[in-house]
Amino acid sequence: MKLKLYSYWRSSCSYRVRIGLNLKGLEYEYKAVDLLKGEQFSPEFLKINPIGYVPALVDGDFVVSDSFAILMYLEEKYPQHPLLPSDLKRKAINYQKFVSDLETNEFPFVLHLQAANLVSSSIQPFQNLTGVKYIEEKVGADEGDVWTKTHIEKGFVALEKLLKDYAGEYATGDEVFLADLFLAPQLYAAINVINLDMTQFPLLLRLHEAYSKLPAFQNAVPEKQPDAPSS
Numbered sequence: 001m002k003l004k005l006y007s008y009w010r011s012s013c014s015y016r017v018r019i020g021l022n023l024k025g026l027e028y029e030y031k032a033v034d035l036l037k038g039e040q041f042s043p044e045f046l047k048i049n050p051i052g053y054v055p056a057l058v059d060g061d062f063v064v065s066d067s068f069a070i071l072m073y074l075e076e077k078y079p080q081h082p083l084l085p086s087d088l089k090r091k092a093i094n095y096q097k098f099v100s101d102l103e104t105n106e107f108p109f110v111l112h113l114q115a116a117n118l119v120s121s122s123i124q125p126f127q128n129l130t131g132v133k134y135i136e137e138k139v140g141a142d143e144g145d146v147w148t149k150t151h152i153e154k155g156f157v158a159l160e161k162l163l164k165d166y167a168g169e170y171a172t173g174d175e176v177f178l179a180d181l182f183l184a185p186q187l188y189a190a191i192n193v194i195n196l197d198m199t200q201f202p203l204l205l206r207l208h209e210a211y212s213k214l215p216a217f218q219n220a221v222p223e224k225q226p227d228a229p230s231s
């Protein structure tokens with residue numbers, strides 16, 4: 001039975017999962033959920049994911065939501081093109097949470113999940129549509145962009161430091177792993193949506209350019225999705 005992915009074309013969380021599915025060569029049915037129209041709060045979708053967020057993945061009679069959980073599910077069930085290294089100790093280190101104060105430069109040993117956690121917990125939530133709309137309503141119409149840009153820049157400063165001793169062709173070496181799946185959508189949003197000046201982040205800009213050469217990443221970009229507006 002074909003997988004079903006409930007997705008929104010501009011959702012960076014859905015974007016991560018699309019990359020993961022592409023890397024693993026998995027066919028899936030794209031189920032569009034229009035966040036701007038509020039379809040995530042429809043009774044039909046709330047049966048899929050009661051919290052009303054995308055993405056959600058349906059595999060037969062099993063449903064998993066949250067991009068991180070979905071990618072870990074895919075990693076366990078579909079081992080082709082692993083998203084994590086096979087070495088048990090190295091994998092264990094990957095699962096360490098990134099808990100150091102980002103302002104101190106005292107970073108623990110950094111690999112894939114630490115970068116992924118930084119993006120998913122310290123950058124992406126601050127550009128969430130619901131949060132940005134709340135800021136604009138409570139503070140001012142122009143404050144949403146300021147809020148988003150401030151937190152993306154703060155996160156990128158940390159990522160630039162975090163990855164400088166580990167990056168190769170990609171974020172943590174010369175193979176694509178989980179960190180890249182989280183970084184690519186965030187970089188896309190910063191460059192194409194926020195219009196962030198990336199000259200201050202040369203490493204991240206180089207990674208963005210590397211991802212642009214990978215079919216699994218390019219086929220997952222927002223403008224190539226079925227629900228993207230016609231240009």
